[in-house]
Amino acid sequence: xxxxxxxxxxxxxxxxxxxxxxxxxxxxxxxxxxxxxxxxxxxxxxxxxxxxxxxxxxxxxxxxxxxxxxxxxxxxxxxxxxxxxxxxxxxxxxxxxxxxxxxxxxxxxxxxxxxxxxxxxxxxxxxxxxxxxxxxxxxxxxxxxxxxxxxxxxxxxxxxxxxxxxxxxxxxxxxxxxxxxxxxxxxxxxxxxxxxxxxxxxxxxxxxxxxxxxxxxxxxxxxxxxxxxxxxxxxxxxxxxxxxxxxxxxxxxxxxxxxxxxxxxxxxxxxxxxxxxxxxxxxxxxxxxxxxxxxxxxxxxxxxxxxxxxxxxxxxxxxxxxxxxxxxxxxxxxxxxxxxxxxxxxxxxxxxxxxxxxxxxxxxxxxxxxxxxxxxxxxxxxxxxxxxxxxxxxxxxxxxxxxxxxxxxxxxxxxxxxxxxx
Amino acid sequence: xxxxxxxxxxxxxxxxxxxxxxxxxxxxxxxxxxxxxxxxxxxxxxxxxxxxxxxxxxxxxxxxxxxxxxxxxxxxxxxxxxxxxxxxxxxxxxxxxxxxxxxxxxxxxxxxxxxxxxxxxxxxxxxxxxxxxxxxxxxxxxxxxxxxxxxxxxxxxxxxxxxxxxxxxxxxxxxxxxxxxxxxxxxxxxxxxxxxxxxxxxxxxxxxxxxxxxxxxxxxxxxxxxxxxxxxxxxxxxxxxxxxxxxxxxxxxxxxxxxxxxxxxxxxxxxxxxxxxxxxxxxxxxxxxxxxxxxxxxxxxxxxxxxxxxxxxxxxxxxxxxxxxxxxxxxxxxxxxxxxxxxxxxxxxxxxxxxxxxxxxxxxxxxxxxxxxxxxxxxxxxxxxxxxxxxxxxxxxxxxxxx
Numbered sequence: 001x002x003x004x005x006x007x008x009x010x011x012x013x014x015x016x017x018x019x020x021x022x023x024x025x026x027x028x029x030x031x032x033x034x035x036x037x038x039x040x041x042x043x044x045x046x047x048x049x050x051x052x053x054x055x056x057x058x059x060x061x062x063x064x065x066x067x068x069x070x071x072x073x074x075x076x077x078x079x080x081x082x083x084x085x086x087x088x089x090x091x092x093x094x095x096x097x098x099x100x101x102x103x104x105x106x107x108x109x110x111x112x113x114x115x116x117x118x119x120x121x122x123x124x125x126x127x128x129x130x131x132x133x134x135x136x137x138x139x140x141x142x143x144x145x146x147x148x149x150x151x152x153x154x155x156x157x158x159x160x161x162x163x164x165x166x167x168x169x170x171x172x173x174x175x176x177x178x179x180x181x182x183x184x185x186x187x188x189x190x191x192x193x194x195x196x197x198x199x200x201x202x203x204x205x206x207x208x209x210x211x212x213x214x215x216x217x218x219x220x221x222x223x224x225x226x227x228x229x230x231x232x233x234x235x236x237x238x239x240x241x242x243x244x245x246x247x248x249x250x251x252x253x254x255x256x257x258x259x260x261x262x263x264x265x266x267x268x269x270x271x272x273x274x275x276x277x278x279x280x281x282x283x284x285x286x287x288x289x290x291x292x293x294x295x296x297x298x299x300x301x302x303x304x305x306x307x308x309x310x311x312x313x314x315x316x317x318x319x320x321x322x323x324x325x326x327x328x329x330x331x332x333x334x335x336x337x338x339x340x341x342x343x344x345x346x347x348x349x350x351x352x353x354x355x356x357x358x359x360x361x362x363x364x365x366x367x368x369x370x371x372x373x374x375x376x377x378x379x380x381x382x383x384x385x386x387x388x389x390x391x392x393x394x395x396x397x398x399x400x401x402x403x404x405x406x407x408x409x410x411x412x413x414x415x416x417x418x419x420x421x422x
Numbered sequence: 423x424x425x426x427x428x429x430x431x432x433x434x435x436x437x438x439x440x441x442x443x444x445x446x447x448x449x450x451x452x453x454x455x456x457x458x459x460x461x462x463x464x465x466x467x468x469x470x471x472x473x474x475x476x477x478x479x480x481x482x483x484x485x486x487x488x489x490x491x492x493x494x495x496x497x498x499x500x501x502x503x504x505x506x507x508x509x510x511x512x513x514x515x516x517x518x519x520x521x522x523x524x525x526x527x528x529x530x531x532x533x534x535x536x537x538x539x540x541x542x543x544x545x546x547x548x549x550x551x552x553x554x555x556x557x558x559x560x561x562x563x564x565x566x567x568x569x570x571x572x573x574x575x576x577x578x579x580x581x582x583x584x585x586x587x588x589x590x591x592x593x594x595x596x597x598x599x600x601x602x603x604x605x606x607x608x609x610x611x612x613x614x615x616x617x618x619x620x621x622x623x624x625x626x627x628x629x630x631x632x633x634x635x636x637x638x639x640x641x642x643x644x645x646x647x648x649x650x651x652x653x654x655x656x657x658x659x660x661x662x663x664x665x666x667x668x669x670x671x672x673x674x675x676x677x678x679x680x681x682x683x684x685x686x687x688x689x690x691x692x693x694x695x696x697x698x699x700x701x702x703x704x705x706x707x708x709x710x711x712x713x714x715x716x717x718x719x720x721x722x723x724x725x726x727x728x729x730x731x732x733x734x735x736x737x738x739x740x741x742x743x744x745x746x747x748x749x750x751x752x753x754x755x756x757x758x759x760x761x762x763x764x765x766x767x768x769x770x771x772x773x774x775x776x777x778x779x780x781x782x783x784x785x786x787x788x789x790x791x792x793x794x795x796x797x798x799x800x801x802x803x804x805x806x807x808x809x810x811x812x813x814x815x816x817x818x819x820x821x822x823x824x825x
Contacts, residue, residue, distance in 0.1 A: 078682060
């Protein structure tokens with residue numbers, strides 16, 4: 001399917017891989033640098049040596065990176081009419097900048113501040129209070145707390161369960177040496193992926209990028225590899241109960257799946273799973289209305305799936321008046337594994353295709369998908385073709401074979417409930 | 423009708439907005455009306471049927487929502503759909519028109535749907551109340567004045583919900599959906615444009631603004647079992663959206679807490695490491711600015727002192743010209759971004775119309791560029807604190823920590 005974007009790709013002399021996507025008619029330019037290290041990088045093989053890092057290291061470093069020549073780089077970017085932000089996931093860290101003015105000075109600054117480490121004991125201490133405040137803001141939010149507890153209940157040792165920020169104790173313990181070692185291992189220019197989404201001419205941007213990157217030769221000879229411990233198939237906890245100062249109950253049930261064997265399989269299975277979840281746990285299911293009427297599901301109920309080659313899981317979440325009934329509904333869905341009918345499949349397939357087309361207007365999504373595509377080995381601009389190729393029989397065959405027996409339940413409940421049960 | 427023609431977006435947008443006087447007795451009923459209008463219609467009376475139909479229309483989204491603007495409540499009907507130029511599907515446009523028609527003009531008003539809307543609305547309010555940041559800000563707005571529309575909670579109240587009747591909801595729907603402001607953005611299909619011209623009574627309406635007045639500062643504190651405390655401070659700005667010094671006030675708000683180089687961010691977060699987020703927000707139709715932050719309980723007093731100190735410094739002109747220049751550049755770049763967002767273009771067109779203050783992006787850029795340091799200090803001197811609310815994490819029980 002011919003999409004309304006032009007794309008240019010290249011591997012630069014220092015090994016950095018670059019993807020430039022042109023969006024004709026737009027004033028905006030966005031540049032993103034992706035580092036192949038995130039919350040799960042707790043143990044790495046680095047040129048023959050195994051190194052351990054405290055949880056939260058990738059995220060702490062992300063906070064530190066906005067310094068250049070002893071100053072906050074936000075000011076230098078603002079002087080070029082640009083803004084910046086960053087995020088850390090379990091698998092990667094991404095830094096991005098955007099502007100509607102001349103993009104070249106902004107590009108230069110991004111490359112400079114990500115590929116230059118400027119930390120001091122003082123800057124690290126200053127950031128500690130800020131990150132602890134960020135931690136507290138997620139910790140007291142029942143929905144983000146539910147999500148975190150579900151992952152911790154699913155996994156014994158796999159770092160997919162790790163809070164990206166680390167625990168409060170880990171945040172307090174991170175040292176300058178941790179950050180310097182992590183940076184040296186993970187931020188080599190040859191390991192980075194660059195993505196640009198811009199109205200500007202892609203050939204010109206690529207040429208400028210190549211020129212600027214000459215200042216950042218690769219220092220590493222070998223690849224750094226994230227190591228994953230053995231993880232049993234069974235979940236760690238089948239049930240967890242967490243009291244919070246809330247008025248409602250928040251219930252979640254998660255299922256642990258084996259990681260996909262390869263990228264192609266993970267992309268396809270992610271679609272099968274998310275389509276099946278939409279068919280059974282959305283307003284497309286005729287029973288949902290009754291569940292809402294009975295207070296089993298509240299508005300905002302949702303499901304999530306995460307299928308990749310390092311871990312896979314999915315979950316159902318909702319605030320609820322009746323947690324027992326919620327779990328009964330979810331267990332029923334998981335036990336039945338109802339095959340999808342043709343009408344629902346066609347509706348969802350059309351919707352999935354539309355979603356891919358819509359994402360072409362989202363600069364941040366386009367850039368992030370480009371980075372993931374390079375790092376994981378697939379072409380995100382072929383996603384529309386992938387959706388078109390999905391077949392109902394294949395989905396139902398996958399569903400019939402899938403094992404949904406490894407489940408964890410978590411309940412966030414008002415504090416009075418615990419006192420009553422005591 | 424205001425049409426913004428461009429083929430650069432994948433989606434087209436229709437936005438029809440009606441407004442009427444904001445009445446505290448009706449606000450909850452208006453919220454329930456908005457909820458009842460979503461997710462079903464006469465032809466597609468269950469959520470499942472509606473979902474199936476919209477999925478078939480390439481994920482079309484038709485949403486009713488409510489927001490307030492000074493002494494007006496605005497009910498918006500918004501539809502987003504993929505540009506049909508991407509579809510090789512001759513059934514698409516007829517389906518599109520059918521869904522727009524159903525969503526806009528064929529609501530299902532029944533006792534059952536009202537009961538469900540009440541239940542969902544109560545759940546939503548309870549969820550919002552659990553967020554200390556939302557709680558602090560909404561309480562601070564409620565107590566910042568006596569008898570001003572800004573104190574009316576836009577989400578309605580739990581207490582009012584049970585008393586709302588079906589007749590009340592139907593009557594409100596009839597009353598509000600008369601003339602309104604209509605916007606189309608994208609590569610609009612001729613059939614859709616013709617439908618809109620025929621069925622929506624688009625006569626631009628305007629609102630008059632009502633500023634808040636000075637009062638003795640009201641303060642509230644509440645304790646909860648939470649990880650960190652929230653602080654909200656409400657100021658009267660003395661300036662409305664249509665005033666001559668509006669852009670000075672606009673830049674001031676950004677300088678204080680919206681810009682990436684804002685003074686509060688630099689002082690409270692970057693210099694003192696007291697918080698992860700601190701920001702300002704503006705309700706320019708009422709002449710109000712809010713400052714919001716969250717921090718550990720033991721840091722809240724210091725955060726508040728720093729906020730007040732920064733504002734005093736700005737009143738005296740004690741801030742860097744360079745910082746002001748950076749903030750203005752950022753605003754100018756944001757204004758340039760409007761052309762890359764259909765939603766932003768619609769919002770600007772709506773403001774221009776409803777305030778009867780037609781301003782092009784270029785004119786706004788000129789106004790911002792012309793704001794001086796003295797203008798900022800002058801605007802800051804008009805700031806008057808109205809209310810402060812703290813939602814505090816409970817202090818540790820002394821018995822638990824004694825050895």
